[in-house]
């Protein structure tokens with residue numbers, strides 16, 4: 610594991626699957642960031658057409674000190690490619706290079722690359738080690754941590770996958786410098802999420818430091834990534850496989866996944882759909898008596914200020930609420946066709962519960978108006 614004395618780390622405690630999340634600027638070129646990983650004849654960097662020209666060479670050089678062969682596979686970029694066909698490109702590369710079951714995979718990119726690489730690692734030769742090297746804010750604060758891996762199905766998001774923990778997460782904060790503004794905002798959606806579900810002090814901090822975050826001030830980004838990872842590590846450490854508590858990390862996601870699937874993957878960014886979904890989930894929470902209108906307004910104002918949409922899209926002109934409900938029933942939290950929502954039970958507290966369709970329809974109608 611990276612030595613916490615060399616650079617800041619957050620520990621995720623999962624017995625023999627425990628690991629550290631290293632968070633600092635310049636880690637791609639730091640020898641210490643890559644030390645003490647599992648030994649192997651080969652490493653495979655999985656990245657995409659956007660990230661490869663920016664960072665693949667530096668990672669290749671760093672890994673060459675540790676692995677006799679460092680191969681790279683470059684995937685097409687986009688949520689629309691998070692599917693079987695693209696996943697197979699990783700297996701093609703592994704088999705084409707004669708990679709054995711000790712090969713270490715490195716996911717260099719955002720959440721799409723991370724989720725697909727993790728799933729490939731979980732299933733290649735029944736499991737090989739992998740390392741997350743997240744380069745988007747969203748991936749650094751959420752998707753690279755906690756071992757959820759998946760691809761999409763046309764009928765539902767992240768429907769095919771596995772829980773499979775990385776050996777390590779290496780967040781080089783410098784990579785956020787090249788992130789497009791829209792992607793930065795999408796990442797802020799997941800940062801904001803941690804406030805209402807778990808930490809109102811963090812919510813206060815985000816509100817006070819939003820301009821610094823949007824301006825990519827290094828100290829602000831470092832704190833946002835670190836505190837987000839601490840909260841996620843605390844939740845996942847108690848409920849790795851989402852038998853209960855971990856579901857709170859899906860605040861806004863039930864509505865958000867419906868938006869993503871309903872509009873077609875990639876039309877809205879995941880973080881945009883989650884931002885808008887959080888406004889819908891907060892409104893549902895208010896109707897269920899968990900929070901007041903002032904808190905819903907506060908959250909909505911922050912989400913909008915982060916550059917995210919707060920007005921929900923119409924998914925079906927004839928029966929919009931019906932379409933949302935149909936899509937949300939496919940959610941992984943659904944039980945026997947009954948949708949479970951993550952709702953707020955007060956600022957900083959979340960729980961999972963069902964809600965009457967009539968109430969959910971009112972929320973959808975109000976949010977799409």
Ligand code: NAD
Nearest residue numbers: 659719720721722744745747748751752757784787788879
């Ligand atoms: P993404 O992976 O599509 O990356 C966003 C865009 O930024 C892409 O075009 C990418 O090529 C580009 N990019 C990446 N790093 C860059 C950099 N440093 N500079 C310039 N461009 C860069 O999207 P994302 O927001 O990172 O991740 C979203 C995905 O993560 C979704 O598929 C979502 O389902 C998944 N997710 C998974 C979890 C989990 O726990 N596994 C949690 C949240 C989200």
Ligand code: GLY
Nearest residue numbers: 755757855858859
């Ligand atoms: N992003 C939700 C989770 O990891 O559980």
